[in-house]
Amino acid sequence: MLIIDGLQYSNWSRQIFEQMHEGGVSAVHATLAYHETTRDTLTRFGEWNRRFEDNADLITPVKAPADILRAKQEGRIGILLGAQNCSPIEDDIDMVAVMRDLGLMIMQLTYNNQSLLACGCYESEDSGITRFGRQVIQEMNRVGMVIDMSHSAERSTLEAIEISQRPVIISHANPASFYSAKRNKSDRVLKAIAECDGLLGFSTYPFHLNHGSDCTLDEYCDMIARTADLMGIEHIGIGTDLCQEQPVSVLEWMRNGRWSKAMDYGEGNQNNAGWPAPLTWLRDNRDFPNLIQGLRQRGFDDESVTRIMGRNWLGLLERAATPSA
């Protein structure tokens, strides 16, 4: 089965790539940058070049959707790179094409805060897509860089969908109807994502789940079933948000970047400042078979399971991550 995970940000190592193989994973959308500038993003690309070199028997870069199928044929994990923020392009429209040439297939327009393009879900108010943001969306459409609104606020998300000529995604989040969190999405947003032929990747990050780290596989698969009814089976996939082996310093970097002198706890708080405990049924990349079993038990047929586990992600990338004709 083609298994594509729509978001991971781990402390990458040979061990983790081996676990991906053990779990039957075909391709992973790996986060390249959170707050990195253009220059710092190049360093991240350099680090990945080295990982590809050092682990060529296990992983291979994905720069076009077809590379995912090639990787599978070769028995390697395809790694597609994306940014959780627009910091890699700084204030420069020309950096969209430059980053796409380097292999940045997916980019979020905001990460929690207001960006130069759009508003993040942690700001108190959202005035929608900016003047620069409108041009960047057009340019992302042109070069085939997927617009991801996972950490964006609602109005900006709806406007991005309206402005974009190509599908828009939420790579990792859950319906707010399942669990009310700033990062989870309203039915209105989810329907708009479906209408633009986009995709929602379901998150397994405990802060996005009902009952947090105690959320059961049954609950999770039930959420997927309800969302399939809302969005259609072709517009959903997995985006685990797995952050394996990361120290708390990385969580603090994600939350604070360089913008805050005071400690910002993001989805946590002062008494719950660290990484959440992992789910017992998805501890790491080896546990994807549990998810497949859970979906089957919830009553999804084989066609639906293969769609959710990977085929929908492949289709989305074919629609949104190729250069415009």
Add this chain to the structure above:
Amino acid sequence: MLIIDGLQYSNWSRQIFEQMHEGGVSAVHATLAYHETTRDTLTRFGEWNRRFEDNADLITPVKAPADILRAKQEGRIGILLGAQNCSPIEDDIDMVAVMRDLGLMIMQLTYNNQSLLACGCYESEDSGITRFGRQVIQEMNRVGMVIDMSHSAERSTLEAIEISQRPVIISHANPASFYSAKRNKSDRVLKAIAECDGLLGFSTYPFHLNHGSDCTLDEYCDMIARTADLMGIEHIGIGTDLCQEQPVSVLEWMRNGRWSKAMDYGEGNQNNAGWPAPLTWLRDNRDFPNLIQGLRQRGFDDESVTRIMGRNWLGLLERAATPSA
């Protein structure tokens, strides 16, 4: 008389510094950056270091308000540096203190577009000061960097005034009641600037003037008199926005930065894309005596003229451009 011009951005040369002397100018707030990144801003500081070195007989750097009086005693022009955008700090709160240490005394929170801090006057909607913006205002207050809202939108301006513990300025603009332009300010904003003990610098840029380049000295001084009634004589000064000897390429840089693939004409339009013709009574730095004469003819007494021409700027910098105790 102490003459301080609250905004110039010229193609700096020895000739221009000589013209400043001829016009009796004591100090000028010179724009260091429009869209420059942190690194590029350092290059601009380097260029100014060289100008100070090469023209040490004519100009001297101002890094604290007292330097203005020192410069006058020495018979040199004091140059204080400011940024028309927050691009010099990028996304890094720590760059506020670093830039202040280098001599950046004044910074705008936005330049026409949405920034990471606030909204510019060319966006269609303004959601106010961002999470990062609140922290930056606090930090600017702490280190004594003056908050300038010349190119910001109305709500962001009012919120900045509310959040800031120190006076906020509009270094170069005019009342919208005099001439309705996106860059000119409502009475509500002007009153709030006065209430926070801030300052408005009157612009002589033709796009901010009634009758544009044909605006007469009488009209201009009449606008000043009306604004003095609204804001109080202690809250007004001059911010000419003189851009001497600049090529159109610089105007295009100011308007487009790196954010636009299409040409943005800013305050102009496709059929009026270049620099506006200068005023006949303020062609360059030699013409400040005309302004003094115009103010006297309009009926301002000596005390008021010295306030408008420079003393108010000095007082503002003493209130807002020194480190917090």
